[in-house]
Amino acid sequence: MSTSSAPPEFRPEELLADVIMRLIGDVRHVAVGNASPIPATAALALRESGGGRPYVSLLGSRRHMFFTDGGRELFDCAGQGRIDVFFLSGGEIDGEGNINLVSIGDYEQPNVRFPGSFGSGYLYYVVPKVILFRVEHSRRTLVPKVSFISAPGGNADNVHRTGGPIALVTNRCLFSFDRTQKRFRLESVHPGHTVEEVIENTGFDFDRPDAVPITPAPAPDVLRLMREVVAPQLAEVYPQFAERVFGVKVAAAN
Amino acid sequence: MPTIANSVDDAIAALPDGAMLVVPRESSGVPMEATRALVRRGVKRLHLVALPTSTLQADMLIGAGCVETLETSAVSLGEFGPAPRFTAAILNRTIHMKDATCPALYASMQAAEKGVPFIPLRGLIGSDILAHRPDWRVIDNPFGNNDPIVLLPAIKPDVALFHAGMADRAGNVFIGRDRELLTMAHASARTIATVETIYDGNLMDDPALSAGTVPGFYVDAVAIAPRGAWPLPLLDHYPADGAHLAEYARLAATAEGFARYLDEHVYVKRAA
Numbered sequence A: 001m002s003t004s005s006a007p008p009e010f011r012p013e014e015l016l017a018d019v020i021m022r023l024i025g026d027v028r029h030v031a032v033g034n035a036s037p038i039p040a041t042a043a044l045a046l047r048e049s050g051g052g053r054p055y056v057s058l059l060g061s062r063r064h065m066f067f068t069d070g071g072r073e074l075f076d077c078a079g080q081g082r083i084d085v086f087f088l089s090g091g092e093i094d095g096e097g098n099i100n101l102v103s104i105g106d107y108e109q110p111n112v113r114f115p116g117s118f119g120s121g122y123l124y125y126v127v128p129k130v131i132l133f134r135v136e137h138s139r140r141t142l143v144p145k146v147s148f149i150s151a152p153g154g155n156a157d158n159v160h161r162t163g164g165p166i167a168l169v170t171n172r173c174l175f176s177f178d179r180t181q182k183r184f185r186l187e188s189v190h191p192g193h194t195v196e197e198v199i200e201n202t203g204f205d206f207d208r209p210d211a212v213p214i215t216p217a218p219a220p221d222v223l224r225l226m227r228e229v230v231a232p233q234l235a236e237v238y239p240q241f242a243e244r245v246f247g248v249k250v251a252a253a254n
Numbered sequence B: 001m002p003t004i005a006n007s008v009d010d011a012i013a014a015l016p017d018g019a020m021l022v023v024p025r026e027s028s029g030v031p032m033e034a035t036r037a038l039v040r041r042g043v044k045r046l047h048l049v050a051l052p053t054s055t056l057q058a059d060m061l062i063g064a065g066c067v068e069t070l071e072t073s074a075v076s077l078g079e080f081g082p083a084p085r086f087t088a089a090i091l092n093r094t095i096h097m098k099d100a101t102c103p104a105l106y107a108s109m110q111a112a113e114k115g116v117p118f119i120p121l122r123g124l125i126g127s128d129i130l131a132h133r134p135d136w137r138v139i140d141n142p143f144g145n146n147d148p149i150v151l152l153p154a155i156k157p158d159v160a161l162f163h164a165g166m167a168d169r170a171g172n173v174f175i176g177r178d179r180e181l182l183t184m185a186h187a188s189a190r191t192i193a194t195v196e197t198i199y200d201g202n203l204m205d206d207p208a209l210s211a212g213t214v215p216g217f218y219v220d221a222v223a224i225a226p227r228g229a230w231p232l233p234l235l236d237h238y239p240a241d242g243a244h245l246a247e248y249a250r251l252a253a254t255a256e257g258f259a260r261y262l263d264e265h266v267y268v269k270r271a272a
Helices: A012-024 A037-049 A072-079 A120-126 A195-200 A220-234 A239-246 B008-014 B032-041 B056-063 B084-091 B102-114 B180-187 B242-251 B255-265
Strands: A029-032 A055-058 A085-088 A092-094 A103-105 A110-113 A129-134 A165-170 A173-178 A183-189 B020-024 B046-051 B067-072 B096-099 B118-121 B137-140 B148-153 B159-167 B190-198 B221-224
Touching (some): A012 A037, A012 A129, A012 A165, A012 A220, A037 A055, A037 A129, A037 A220, A037 A239, A072 A120, A085 A120, A120 B102, B008 B032, B008 B190, B008 B221, B020 B180, B032 B056, B032 B159, B032 B190, B046 B056, B046 B102, B046 B180, B056 B067, B056 B255, B084 B255, B102 B118, B159 B180
Parallel strands (some): A029 A085, A129 A165, B020 B046, B020 B159, B046 B067, B067 B096, B159 B190, B190 B221
Antiparallel strands (some): A165 A173, A173 A183, B137 B148
8 A cells, every 4th residue: 555645646547457457466368359449458457467367368458468370269268168257248237247238128129239249159158257347337338137048147057158247347336246146245435425326326136245345546566567568459359449548659650 | 462442442342242251350450441441342241250359440330331241249339339330230120040159150260260160169158149150069068077068160251351560572461469361371272451551571580570461362352452450440440430430430320320420431542
């Protein structure tokens, strides 16, 4: 902890990446899928601070991807239990950990269409630690019941299920997920946000302790790592994000 | 043995209306020059399989009215937001959508490679992806005990179409690490590739290169298309043209804007 009286300045994306770094923990292999720049920041920063551990497989990257057997290798690897952590989001996420990446309303005549399920209909089942992230924390995104289940939070006992959600990170707070109870629990509220605000903006019931801690700010050395070492690495796959958040100038396409 | 086609238009002549066409994800060599040629030709009723996702390519083909059925796990413009013509087509119900999850598409393509009718896959049980796929089945694992598992039918495309760095005059195409292109070629009745350049010599003579090569045996047509993935990236060659993709996202947000985009960037070649 910093002993300085002035709080360190950090961007919201850096706080969320720092939270995700702690959730990943000490593992061998972290994979990062499509449209996941904040989890990518966390995974690469963790690898830098861990001297090369964990292995990081960043989808869409040449430099941060060791697979040599095509796109299927990620899934084959996961099916064997060789991927410890993955990240998923959802247009909607409900209180039982079901995620919806497809549509709102009747599937045949939807009111809203999202891109699609990506690898969620498989990876949610077989990756031991799936970290859910949804930057927009609102009653529109965190709902009582999803319209379409791209992947369920849990299954009947006889269904092969070696993986599932462990946590949900939003712009307001961190929830953990209890797979037996199929419920989220509020673990901490990010600096500048309140428990009341989290309750107000969450469409499902969740557990919480009497006193909810504040999410700790990222340490200065972690921030330095993200900005100076990780940001240029991110620019390969997430040039827009790297420029917007970290000011990394992207080379012209010519 | 394939010869090098005189033009991209000649190479895609082997792709008829109504074909089942498989194309790769953004990071594995998307044939955008060939896609523009298909739109100019006015190809119709495609059953488009995007392995396992797509961005600009599927959005453009859908917007131009080339697609009847779309089979994929997701279509978006990545960092440039939702894929507007795909989204409009779903909301207006102008295409038939077969929602999948990434490994299901890879597995179904692998079944075709092996010439077997189906393949099992973990996951999916309890999802609405499975609920909306009457062509998928759940069986009890015959080697297990009370262990439900999903079976997926093989996907056997008529044509695989992709863009790569180089090919030789024998039709061998170098794909490096992007080995889903090999799976696509194995699974499909015909393969059409566009490439940045022609390799002088035979790719199969060099063991380092041949390990990352689709043999000409599987390849029906090759055409040269410099910067043929533009405005998408071709990894190891050039990055995405972010300014152009942002412009596409802006214009394609409306049907009128999309028509203008096609006029300015796709149909323009006709006048040349």
